[in-house]
Amino acid sequence: MKSPIELKHILKSKSGWQWVIIDFCIAYSALWLGFNLSPHGDFYSSFNESLLAIIYASLFVISIRLCGLNTHRIEHLFTRYEITFASIQGSVIAYLILYIAVNLVYFHHLGRYVTVMTIGLSILGVVFCRIGYQWYLKNHPIKVAFFGCNEQTAELVERFKTDPHFQVVCIGIEDSTDADAISSDFKTVVIEDPNAFIQFLQTTGTEFAISVYDKEMSPLISQTIERLPFAGIDVLNLGAFIELFHREIPLSYRNLHWHTADFFLPGQNAAAIIKRMIDFSVAVGVLLLVLPFFPIIALLIKLDSKGPAFYSQTRMGFLGKPFKLYKFRTMRSDAEAAGAQWAQKNDPRVTRLGAFLRKTRLDELPQLLNVLKGDMSFVGPRPERPEFVEDLKKSIPLYEWRCLVLPGLTGWAQIRYQYTDTIEGTKRKLQFDLFYIKHHSIWLDLQIILSTVPLLMKGSR
Numbered sequence: 001m002k003s004p005i006e007l008k009h010i011l012k013s014k015s016g017w018q019w020v021i022i023d024f025c026i027a028y029s030a031l032w033l034g035f036n037l038s039p040h041g042d043f044y045s046s047f048n049e050s051l052l053a054i055i056y057a058s059l060f061v062i063s064i065r066l067c068g069l070n071t072h073r074i075e076h077l078f079t080r081y082e083i084t085f086a087s088i089q090g091s092v093i094a095y096l097i098l099y100i101a102v103n104l105v106y107f108h109h110l111g112r113y114v115t116v117m118t119i120g121l122s123i124l125g126v127v128f129c130r131i132g133y134q135w136y137l138k139n140h141p142i143k144v145a146f147f148g149c150n151e152q153t154a155e156l157v158e159r160f161k162t163d164p165h166f167q168v169v170c171i172g173i174e175d176s177t178d179a180d181a182i183s184s185d186f187k188t189v190v191i192e193d194p195n196a197f198i199q200f201l202q203t204t205g206t207e208f209a210i211s212v213y214d215k216e217m218s219p220l221i222s223q224t225i226e227r228l229p230f231a232g233i234d235v236l237n238l239g240a241f242i243e244l245f246h247r248e249i250p251l252s253y254r255n256l257h258w259h260t261a262d263f264f265l266p267g268q269n270a271a272a273i274i275k276r277m278i279d280f281s282v283a284v285g286v287l288l289l290v291l292p293f294f295p296i297i298a299l300l301i302k303l304d305s306k307g308p309a310f311y312s313q314t315r316m317g318f319l320g321k322p323f324k325l326y327k328f329r330t331m332r333s334d335a336e337a338a339g340a341q342w343a344q345k346n347d348p349r350v351t352r353l354g355a356f357l358r359k360t361r362l363d364e365l366p367q368l369l370n371v372l373k374g375d376m377s378f379v380g381p382r383p384e385r386p387e388f389v390e391d392l393k394k395s396i397p398l399y400e401w402r403c404l405v406l407p408g409l410t411g412w413a414q415i416r417y418q419y420t421d422t423i424e425g426t427k428r429k430l431q432f433d434l435f436y437i438k439h440h441s442i443w444l445d446l447q448i449i450l451s452t453v454p455l456l457m458k459g460s461r
Helices: 004-013 017-037 046-069 080-105 112-139 151-161 176-181 194-203 219-232 237-245 256-260 272-306 350-361 368-371 386-395 399-404 412-415 423-439 442-458
Strands: 144-148 164-171 186-190 207-212 234-237 310-316 321-327 378-381 409-410
Touching: 017 046, 046 080, 046 112, 046 442, 080 112, 080 442, 112 423, 144 151, 144 219, 151 164, 151 237, 164 194, 194 219, 207 219, 207 237, 219 234, 234 237, 272 321, 272 350, 272 368, 272 378, 272 442, 310 386, 321 368, 378 442, 386 399, 386 423, 399 423, 409 442, 412 423, 412 442, 423 442
Parallel strands: 144 164, 144 207, 164 186, 207 234, 378 409
Antiparallel strands: 310 321
């Protein structure tokens, strides 16, 4: 019988391959059971059943990852709602592709019994495994150790206090006076002998250590960290940990090398050209579908309150170039009689119909015209007003970096962080935007779009 620590090493994988294998087995078993338990399951030979199960399982693995459940080491971030909705999306998308392929190749459709069994078992399998693993992490949390005490340690401590999936074994320090740098509920250990400290970490089952040093380390700390990998303990700096486990880039941890890493004008590479072609094509198609509703929405806005149905506002675009953003009007016509103001949660300036349009995001449909013009993309940081950008640049470092890619209708910050009208909340959203800018790709865009759907279902804004 494996101990919990050994079992945890089996369950986790730096590349996330354990979830690829698990999801493949879930999908394969679901379709295989659908065929073999169906009263009409003798249409296909055993070979064809296995072939279709392999195809469905492969499609399922891809679609589940597109729906957001792909990223390794961040299983603790998903809510049960997100897991359930993503599993439903992934199962339906994969099965729909298979269903179309079967009709084209075999000229035969998969029966209702097979359909219900396959989709149902796929959803249950994903939900059970993901939520089960979260339960396992809560009862056997990942044990970590910190190196160093400073303001960055305090920031990290606050994250760990609210996350039951991690357990801080200790904070390693060089001098007992270093503990005064932060107010912490965690144990501090003075490192005198690297071997003794590493043995202590091994005894407690520590899986990885986080270095919060932003300056040159002492020889003692350097020797300790250099020996950790030989003891089976991973070492990450603060920036790498938050980027890997929380999918954001911390503003508190940056230097000259970090500033220039992988940020080479991402809005002007080959992926950006492909993305622009996709944006234009999809925007044309969606506009053809929704344009008939524009007059109806405009009429309802006019009947609900005085003022124009459409509203335009100057926003900051790619590389700081201003553009006119189009929306359906959701506020009173005199909403900014006293000048530009931040939007607020439950803003009293919003009209009755405007509240509904904002909740469903129907007010943003005219922005499809901005996508057609090339001012915006479907995915990117939300465009901000120039006057607000100038103010935020003074208090938030790197805020103008949001303009390194085209602004979007939805974005990584929108699906990862709630609405905010505070400076601290804006800083946190910028950290998610910086992660998107650094890691942006067509694949990540698809994930964001599919992850936006459950937010729309919940009415999140």
